[in-house]
Amino acid sequence: MGSHGGEERGMLLKPNHLESALKKVKLPATVLITGATGGIGSALARRYAAPERTLILHGRDPTRLVALARDCEACGARVVSTSFDLRDGAAAVAALRQLSGAHTIDLAIVNAGVSSMIGHGEEVENWETARAVLAVNLDGALATVAGVLPEMRRRRAGQIALVSSLEAYIGMPVTPVYSASKAALKVYGEALRGWLAPQGIRVNVVLPGFVRTPMSDQYTAAKPWMMSPERAAVLIQQGLERNRARTAFPRALAWGMWWLSVLPPALSQRILRALGYGG
Numbered sequence: 698m699g700s701h702g703g704e705e706r707g708m709l710l711k712p713n714h715l716e717s718a719l720k721k722v723k724l725p726a727t728v729l730i731t732g733a734t735g736g737i738g739s740a741l742a743r744r745y746a747a748p749e750r751t752l753i754l755h756g757r758d759p760t761r762l763v764a765l766a767r768d769c770e771a772c773g774a775r776v777v778s779t780s781f782d783l784r785d786g787a788a789a790v791a792a793l794r795q796l797s798g799a800h801t802i803d804l805a806i807v808n809a810g811v812s813s814m815i816g817h818g819e820e821v822e823n824w825e826t827a828r829a830v831l832a833v834n835l836d837g838a839l840a841t842v843a844g845v846l847p848e849m850r851r852r853r854a855g856q857i858a859l860v861s862s863l864e865a866y867i868g869m870p871v872t873p874v875y876s877a878s879k880a881a882l883k884v885y886g887e888a889l890r891g892w893l894a895p896q897g898i899r900v901n902v903v904l905p906g907f908v909r910t911p912m913s914d915q916y917t918a919a920k921p922w923m924m925s926p927e928r929a930a931v932l933i934q935q936g937l938e939r940n941r942a943r944t945a946f947p948r949a950l951a952w953g954m955w956w957l958s959v960l961p962p963a964l965s966q967r968i969l970r971a972l973g974y975g976g
Contacts, residue, residue, distance in 0.1 A: 724938075725803035725856065729753040729796070731783065731841055732809030734761040736910025737860065737933075740926035741806060744934055748773030753796055755779050755809065783809055783837030784829075793844020801852075804937065805845045808860040810834045812875045812912050827874045834878035842889070846898075853897035858937055859886035860903045863945060866954040867965060869974050890942060903933050904945035906954075922947040 728745045732738040734756030742754055746769035754769070754776060756762040766776040777800070781792040796802070811833045813826050822830075842857060849855030865883035868876035883902050890900035907920040908929045924947060936944025945951035957965045969975060 723803075725750070727751040727753065727800050727803050729755070729793075729802050729805040729845065731755040731805075731807055731837070732860075733765060734758040735808070735810075736912065736926040737905065737908055737929055738806075738808045739765050740930035741808065741933060742769055743772070744927075744930040746770075746772035746774040751775045751777065751800060753777045753779065753800060753802065755781070755783075783840060784832040786836055786840040789837065789840040790844045793841060794847065797845050797848040802845050802848070802855065804856045804858065805841065806858045806860065806933075807838045807841045808858075809837055809841075810860065810878075810912070812872060814871050815873070822874050830874045831878055834875070835881050838882055839885070849898050850893075850896055855897075856899040856901070856937065856940075857886075857889070857893075858901045858903055858933070859883075859889075860905070860933075861886065863904050863906045863951055863954045865904060866951075866958040867969075870966075870969060871974055887942065899940050901937055901941060902943050903936065904943060904951065905929055905933075906947050906950040922950045 725745075726749070728750065730738050730742055730745075730752065733742050733754035738756070739761070742752055742765055745752060750773075752769050752774050754762060754766060756765070756778075757780060759780060762778050762780065766778050769776050777796070779792065779796065781789050783789050811830055813822055813830050815822055838859060842859075845855070845857065849857075859882050861883040862875075862879035864872065864876040865880040868880065883904065886900055886902040890902075893900055907923040909923055909925050929946070932946045933944060945955075957968065960968075966975075
């Protein structure tokens with residue numbers, strides 16, 4: 698969008714004022730990203746890759762992790778790669794506390810996640826599938842926070858971003874366990890934000906809609922307002938820099954999902970069935 702000349706003149710900052718304004722926004726020097734080999738995770742890693750920044754990249758795919766590290770290093774970033782198993786909570790906490798002791802983690806993006814859908818003929822997701830989703834999406838997220846939080850509290854500084862989903866607003870009948878895990882993550886993050894804010898630690902919840910990733914490819918229903926991982930990374934970074942309690946996108950879909958959560962359940966379910974999400 699264009700600017701009016703008068704506004705431009707009124708808002709133009711002199712060099713010394715610009716430097717002062719930039720100092721107020723402390724950019725993270727060290728960023729941890731779990732699930733960095735996934736679609737959103739790799740886009741975030743490349744987005745944050747910059748000279749004089751350390752990226753701690755966690756991922757399950759060693760080949761993709763090596764390639765991602767090479768790309769980020771080409772942008773000037775220092776990269777520390779790690780591949781601990783988030784499903785092993787004790788081992789994950791230990792690994793993250795070791796990393797927190799070796800590096801001052803300014804921003805931890807808790808992004809690792811998996812999904813599942815109810816298959817044809819299934820009455821409900823089986824126990825093994827449910828536990829596998831919860832082990833990563835919820836237990837793994839809790840372990841990540843437990844790993845980085847003590848050191849952040851000690852120095853009374855840091856930021857934690859929990860990547861949830863717009864499905865946290867209302868459960869999708871085709872992905873009940875995934876919806877439940879993301880809803881729990883949303884509420885957990887909002888509770889942490891209130892608790893940790895007085896201690897100098899920022900907590901933010903990210904609620905993406907459909908992003909073009911292998912995970913979204915599993916979705917057989919309609920995927921409105923699909924966006925690229927790169928665009929999602931831009932929106933996430935902007936939301937974190939502005940310390941938004943919730944960064945939900947795309948806006949139209951976020952608005953619609955919120956409304957579904959406050960409408961009478963019978964009406965919400967009727968709308969979901971009409972849109973092809975009835976299971």
